[in-house]
Amino acid sequence: MAELWKSLPSWVRNIVVPVLVLILAWNLLVFVFGVVGALLAFAVKALVVVGIAAAVVILVKKAARN
Structure with a gap:
């Protein structure tokens, strides 16, 4: 890997890679x-x-009692 890095032109190492x-x-x-x-x-x-479902369950139970 070091050989590949050193074989690159300086403008590639300093500009393109970053x-x-x-x-x-x-x-x-x-x-x-x-x-x-x-x-x-x-x-x-x-x-x-979940909140809407809980509200519906509470309202249905309340309506069933009456």
Whole structure:
């Protein structure tokens, strides 16, 4: 690997490689935030559905008593 690195021209080592690393790091960061955001959105939706279901059950039980 060191031989390959030293065989590259200096402009590739100093410009191209860091730019590629930054692009890959940015894409990885966006991916991680996207996954976390999707999981949080799913959790919020699930909590809303559970809350609505609980309210319906309470109202049905209350209506059945009367």
